[in-house]
Amino acid sequence: MEIGKRIADIILMPIVAFVIGLFMVLMLRKIAAKLQRRVGPPFFQPLIDIIKFYSKTTQVSHGLLHDIGIIMAVGGYLAAESLLPVPGMDGLSDKGGIITLTYFLMIPSLGLALGVGQCANPNGSIGISRALTAMLAYDIPFVIVIFGVAWHYGTTDLSEMISLQQAQGWGAFEMPLLALAGLFALQGMMGKQPFEIYVAPAEIATGPMVEMGGKYMGGLFVMQCFQLYTAGVLYTTLFLGGGTHWLDFLIKIFAVVAIPMMIAFTFPRYRTEDMLRLMWKWPVLAGLLGIAFVMY
Amino acid sequence: MNLIALVVALPLLGAFLLPVGARSVGWVGRLLGPALLLLTSLVVIVLWRDSGGVPSHIELGGFQPPLGITFYLDQLALVFALATSLLALLLWPHAAWRDARVAALMLLMVSAASGMALSGDLFNLYVFYELVSVASFGLVAAPKTGAALAATLRYVIISGMGTVMALTGIALIYTQTGTLNLAHLTLLSATTLDNTLGLTAFVLILLGIGVKAELFPVNIWVPEVYATASQRVSALLAGLISKLAIIVIIRLLVLLFPQPEALTLLLVIGALGVLLGELAAWHAKDFERMLAFSSIGQLGLVLMAFSIPGQAGLFAGLAVAMHHLIVKPALFVLAERWSGGFAGLAGAGWKSPWAAGLFILFALSLIGVPPLPGFWAKLMTLLGLLGQDNWIYWTGAGIILLATVFEANYLFRFGLGLFKAGSESRSAKVPVHDAGSLGPSLILGAVLLIATVMITPVGNWLAGVADQLADRELYVTTVLGAGRELP
Amino acid sequence: MSLLDALLLTALGTLIATLATVRTRWVGYVASLGLGLQLLVLFLLAPLGYGAPAVTSGLAWDLFGQPLVLRYDAMSWYFALITLGAGLVSSVYATGAWSDHYRAAGRSPGWLQFALALNVFTMLLLLASGDFLSLFIAWELVSWASFLLMALAAGPALKWSLRYITYATAGAMSMLAALGIVFHLTGSLNYADFMAAVDQWSVGLITLLTVLFGAGFAVKMGILPFHLWQAGAYAETPGPGMAFLGAISSRMGLYGMMLVWVQLIGLIRLIEVHIPLTFLSLRDVLMWIAAFTIILPTYTALKQNDARRLLAWHGIGQGGYMLMGILSASALGSAGGILHIFNYATNQAVLLLAVFAVVYRTGTADLNKLGGLFTRMPLTFVAMLVGIIGLAGIPPMNGFVSKWMVYRSLLSEGMPLLFVASVIGTLGTILSVYKLIHNTFLGQLRLEHEPVQEAPWSMVIPMMVLALIIFLTGFMPGIVLDWVAAVQAAVGLPVLPHTLGGVADAHGGLDMIMLVLVLFAGFGVSALLFYATGRSEPVHQLDNYAGGHFLSADVRYHYSDHFYAGLMHRIGHWYRGSFLWFESVVASLASFLAQWSATFYRLMQPALPMLAMAVIVLWMVS
């Protein structure tokens, strides 16, 4: 792959991701509205929100690290998107692979955690503590899934996985148990109900976001766009054969994101320890069984 | 060579004269003992130089060997004769400066100990052994506290029983062979003692002499005696006398009882001694008894080393024994100022850093930390034990290894406790070491360090000693001459 | 005289010079200079690190017919590099302001420097050992040298160092047993004879030797179940000493394992040994032990409230990654394991130095008594941030590279459970290092810490150097991978093909240069976006949303204690202290036996055992 194409990919992929992410946020809010029998926001509302946040005049900063935290959060996703192949653009996927991507996705979390910590608000710190615990909960089934898939395809390279799936059929059919476990993990990863204890607005004043306003909040919005996009694309890549062309790719990723959304808004919230118990029981069991089927 | 008899005769003469002389001329009593010891060490050194390392023998009373009593002078005997004099000089008890009778007892013990090292006659060994015992009874009882007397009495009773056993063993041997000369017995042993009777006699003698050698079942006197006797006397008993008893046992073993069963017996007894000694030392709560139990363990180790067949075993055993000969007296001397329970000694090391340093040096060597000599001794032992294709030997090696862990723990529990920030009121009472109280330990520490540096020549020399010890032919031809007509 | 002699003699000279100046004020400079010189000599030996043939010392001599051989190969060089690096950094750190502080507390920095120099010397000696005897001798020296370092602090350190030396002696004795068996079997203690003979040995024998040698090394490594001594003993060691110990000392165990298990016995033989009644091979069992070593100590670290102890427990856990990587026997995994030694050493050193800089300024390492120091000690914060990113194995620091290699190899070797176990360990690491940095540098600044200043330069510079190394070797891991490849070649492992940026692999490689560049590009874009959209207004820390309350500085509202309460609700009752229980069972059993022996000596009628013995023995012989 020539260098020019690669640079173009790296520049384009985050932009695409952001745009799609905006739509996903819109979809999310629409679904929520439908389920709650509301009308829901207009089409450009997510974008408007972001612009609004960034252009606020009152921007309260709790210090340098507060800024750096947001920069890391957004910058990390920007970089991570280049590891996630989409139709026609492979970016850096051959340089990193699935494991690297997983760890790249921790950079935004770390940045956020640092920024929130700097705010010196105990609610924020509690939120981070819960968020990290949640990560511990959903990452275990998630890595089981990653192992199963990577072992099945004999590679950690995401583009290679996609091409193999397009040749052999979708991963979801070959590894249904793993796909199921992955769905669970996805739910946790997106931080939506029933696994949103860490924001717990009534209890800890929205947790990590408690001290965020203006462009800080805007950064978090951008981050959410990327987050939804990444979750959708990753699942699609692992189990739904990626995208041959943009149309089916978009359908798949929106579908993938829509399922958790629908689950999310029909459930109450789990407590941390219950989330741990849930995540470490059924998805892990399913994942391990899935691996057993894959390997033997 | 005949002059070697002086090593026995001179201290004895001194001892006979001392109680008389001390009353008339005070300073005689003070200086006679050390002077005689210096003289005997000189005699040994001169004779050693003359011998050039070749074994020889003397005939006491001028009677030819199988009839009369002989002294056998190989390097081992000479080194122990020398060590006896020098250690006694180094550890000359404080009481001996004041009381001529204690000095006389010391001289008696030295004389008999040298005799034990030298003697080549079974019954003569027994006589010297008894003399050592009786003199040690006196030295041990010398503090005359109730506990010391009671401990001595228990010691006397068990020694007495040992005497009975050993005497019975000697009687059995004599009944079987009709001779007492070790060289002669060596010649006859193949036909007469290589049987149940020989083993029985060996067991009886082992248990008898083993009382002094702190062998496993007959060492019950050890902790209480060492706890009550003056530390220098304990140092002598633990360091020197026990080794002499072991050397006697090993001589008999090599010359008269080369049966494998005897070696296995040594191994088992030694292993039990190591195990119980080190465990009890681990449990001890005061310095003297810790050292006492540790010395039981170490002597078990010596015995195990000697139980390795062949020259390798003798080499290892000698190495362990010589090492312990240096280390244990030094530790007991440290206990002079640091006597009593661990709790009372907390923080004592800050006040006497040199003493603490010496303790740690000796402790390291006891544990067997390279490159100190203790390591080489232990290594030789372990390599020897593991070199046997025999599960008992392997188990023995395992026991040594296990015991070493306990050893490290209790020695350093104490060593580190010396640097505990003890409450001032408690550690204030602990006497501070000075040059005088450290002297013997410093000298022995220097010896240890020199041996560390010169480990190769020391090791080679010791191997030579072991060769001589292992050579039954050499013993027989040296004492009886080659091809002489024997009765 | 070879360069190796020069190295060892320089080390010895450093030791002597340090001892000579131990009571003076310049002892630190002497020691640092000496260590610097040693590092220089080591650089002269650099061809070794790139696979040049081994260098033999002219200092070999015979002891009781046993030739003692000293030699350096690529593995020795690699370990020596880390050792000297850690030693130099610690020594420099301990030299300037820190030593004044230490002296003012009534301690002697001279002895600390001496102990450091002694540790370095003995470790260099260990790395040079060319036969089992010199290996054991140097091993014991290393053990006792680190014992000295641990016991130096007195106070509670005494108890911990006693526990250490008990374990260490047990381990050494296990090695000694193995050594004796080897001598019995081969009649010599040469590596060559061992390697020649190992083919003919039975499976049981190989297992026995593997376990006996391994137990000795495992004690030093803190591999389960021999880990109980490590955290406490390290944590009580004076600052720079702990940094040194934590960085490299326990890795000497890994050196031993690589030497004996990998180079001499050969992993292939361990794989061939099947454990009866299971489908596991000996290698699998060892890997599982490594996995538990990763998980359990890491989650114990999570519970610690003392920064030193937290890091020390991590040290135990990280050892598991190295071991697991090496045992995977693949080119990638073993390279990851070996690389992790270097990476972890840098991470741990920088973290501990940062923690001790905080201790230097605030006087405590208690995570409940700190907080908000970012504004006061920003450079130290950066050092710690770099360290925790590295330790947690998150890009772009070097810790990520080595962990990635381990995961990747477990993946391609098809070891799902071990893979999951190591990821669980990493997650625990992330949780606890966040707790570390949050409780120290983030959140509310305590009132009494208002006047705290940045650590002095003599302490900051070593940290910055280390941080730079961590980043650089994360950015271009190829620098270290060159050495790692040489090590692999030296011990007979498959050699990893690598590039400057990482690993090239058709089915998913790693190129850190690209990734890091993209990452920083992302940060750049993000920063641009952030700062282009107007200035933000800095407010006081207490200007905070607190449910309608006004916060005041004297009230403590830093969320630090019981940090992962939710998690502990779930897993809190899984902490059983089983190993501690097991240890106390063993100790109690021994104590019971000891009491029995003491009772025997106290109560026994003296004559009875003599008689009994006589009869029993006579019965036996007749």
Next chain:
Amino acid sequence: MSMVFDLQWILYTGAIGLIAIGLVGIIWSRHLFRIILSLAIAEAGANLMLVIAGYRLHGHAPIMVAGVWPEQMVDPVPQAMVLTAIVIGVGIQALALSLAIRVKEAYHSLDIDEIRAAMQADIDAQAGVTGDLSQEEPSGREVIGPTVAAEEGRS
């Protein structure tokens, strides 16, 4: 072995019997004086063993008188040895007795169990330690080092 009830056999039985009786006495008795007497008995047995070692059936005393040839004499060596052994035994018994006298004064008892207990209490007191033999609380935890659990806080 043929059970020949000749003189020699009776002598051996007697000697060994004395030894056995003496040993039983040493162990069995609690009274110090009895123990010392038992020791004397056992020693007598051992001495008898020695004498028998040189005995020859119908032998003559080893003294050169007319009409007795050396071939008819009994062995002189054991006689000399037994002389030595007896004297040694006497010395040890005297020593033991004198110790016993003083021990009685110190502890007002001649019961060896009581003496032992008193002596050990003495030694312990002097060393400033308690000589506990209680098995109730093994000291296992403390001897190796501090427990980790005690030093751990919550997460």
Next chain:
Amino acid sequence: MRNLTSPLFAAGLAFFLLVVVAEFEPGAAPMVVGQAILQEAPETTGTANIVTAVVLGYRGIDTLGEIAILFTASLVAGLVLERRGGKRQAQAPAGNVLRISTQLLFPLMLVIGFYIILHGHLTPGGGFQGGVILAAAFFLPLLARPGIQVRHFGLAVTEGLAGSAFIVIGLIALFQGGAFLQPLFGTGSPGQLLSAGSLPILYLVLGLKVGAELAGLLAHLVYEGSET
């Protein structure tokens, strides 16, 4: 426990010893060395009593050790029993018969004692036997008149000098170029009083020493040992 086990173990020991000795030829000592000594002793030492030749000649060093042990025992007994400033209980003097017969017996026992000592190389007896009789002779007055002062110093001088004389005689032989304790002054003709060279002298000092030591021991036990 020990009440039960000790007879069992002792019986076991006796049994094993009996099994061992049962293998001996009854009443036929091998007499390897003994026979050689019997043959050789009259010429080499000049004693008629071969036991004396063995005690003082062939096994002279044993005898030296033995008197050293006795000396040590007496020394230790003195050391242990010595009491500083303690008052002795005045005991009632013995009856007339005992006192008078003591006076009668004393010279007689002296004579017999010395006779036995001096004829030790000719007839049964010798230094030990005679020494014991001497000790008894000196001990009798103590029994008869318990208040009598024992002259410990005199005893000490006697035993010290006697012991030293033994060694000195041995050393003389050594410095004359012989072996330590080698008999001196030729052998004489066996059977005569003045024969066997230095052996009778040795026996004499031995007798004196044994006598003095036993007397001292007994005196210690009687006086210092008595309860106050």
